[in-house]
Amino acid sequence: MGAVTFDSPPETVFTRLTHHADMAFALGRGDTVTAMHAPDYYSGLWNQFVERLPGVSLDWTGLYSSWEPSKEKLYELDSDIHLADPAWIAKQDNWGREDFAEIATNVSPWFGNSLSDRHAEPPSGWTDYEYYTLWEQFELVAEAFQEQARYEALAAIHDEMRSTIDANLPPESERPSTVMLAAADIDEIYAYTLDNPGFLTAHTRPFGARDAFEGSVETNSVVDFETLLAADPDVILHLGGFEPSTSLPERREAFKSDPVGSEITAVQNDRIYPQGARYQGPILHLFQLEMTAKQLYPDQFGEWPTYTEGPYPEIPSEEQLFDRQRVADIVNGEI
Incomplete structure (x- = not known):
């Protein structure tokens, strides 16, 4: 959808898939997520891991389940950012480019990437689609939230883990x-x-x-x-x-x-x-x-x-x- 700007860091966050919801959580915005796919299921699953992070809590139960979001619901949620991929949602028959532009103008911008999941082909009309690694996406999301320090701190942990793994793999x-x-x-x-x-x-x-x-x-x-x-x-x-x-x-x-x-x-x-x-x-x-x-x-x-x-x-x-x-x-x- 092109470059986007924010007057201030987004507070409330619409998501569709859990990689984006987890990014919001990592940046201290877990309790401001307004929607996600299968929220009760994934809240239960994520908490199996969050249990091991002292002093951290997470509750996504009862959120709007956004696998097939409607424009009307997006207006109602009035989120500060749509951390979801319009190219993915465009696969649904009831969404067109003009609908995404309408929501971006009247509610808040779209800022997400999901087809990088398996480098899937984008729908027609998305010829300039780019693929990102998980941590490349996370860095961009952190910039949108003005949380670069959090990203850099977590990325340093990830980089150290990868170095340890790479150095110790067997033949x-x-x-x-x-x-x-x-x-x-x-x-x-x-x-x-x-x-x-x-x-x-x-x-x-x-x-x-x-x-x-x-x-x-x-x-x-x-x-x-x-x-x-x-x-x-x-x-x-x-x-x-x-x-x-x-x-x-x-x-x-x-x-x-x-x-x-x-x-x-x-x-x-x-x-x-x-x-x-x-x-x-x-x-x-x-x-x-x-x-x-x-x-x-x-x-x-x-x-x-x-x-x-x-x-x-x-x-x-x-x-x-x-x-x-x-x-x-x-x-x-x-x-």
Whole structure:
């Protein structure tokens, strides 16, 4: 939508996807979010991680669920910024360029990017669309909120983590074959790639784990136990495994009790691990980098605790890849 300006830092924040909501949260604006997709679900999921940030709280329950936003609701919410991607929303039949311009003029500007999730093709008319990494987006959002100091402090933590990870990765020949799966029930299992471009894989791509499917399965494909056994991964990352209503022990047992699923190496070696969400902002990203490091490479980064339910496991301070108190202080404005 071109360059935008703000007379003062935005106070109230409309979002649609959780990577943007997490950015607002990281900049101390978590309680000013007015809308997001599936707010109750993601409030529960995010709080599994926020629990480990001392003195930090988050509550998105009851917000307007904005997967298919209406112009009327945007007028009603009257947010100071629409931290959402108009090119994504334009995929819906009831939104056109003139509608976005109307909201930008009469309510507040649009300032978001979501097609960088997997470098998806933008809709027609968006030929100048640009792709950004998660942290490039976060830097731009921080500028809009005049919170560059918070961004720089969190980016320094991220950069230090990445340096630690990059310096300690084992040789490619020693890396486990891995798949990421999601399943509301065991009859419909979705598989996701780990290393394609975009911020959806920002927490898995840096680790260079071997794709158990060897490129034969596209992301978001439905797979069965036979397909999984043919791939025979060393590690299974279970997307949504941290969601409070998900029983990871039941998911593990479903694999173990199936005559085919029980033959998968990851199942036999108890290497089915929980993951959070792919539409991650900076705070969730820090946690997911740490847990993925431990899940894939325990010899290099320390054991991942056996997880069954509840918040992100408590990890001894000497085994943490980032300082929880430091992140909490930044979120709370104590930079």
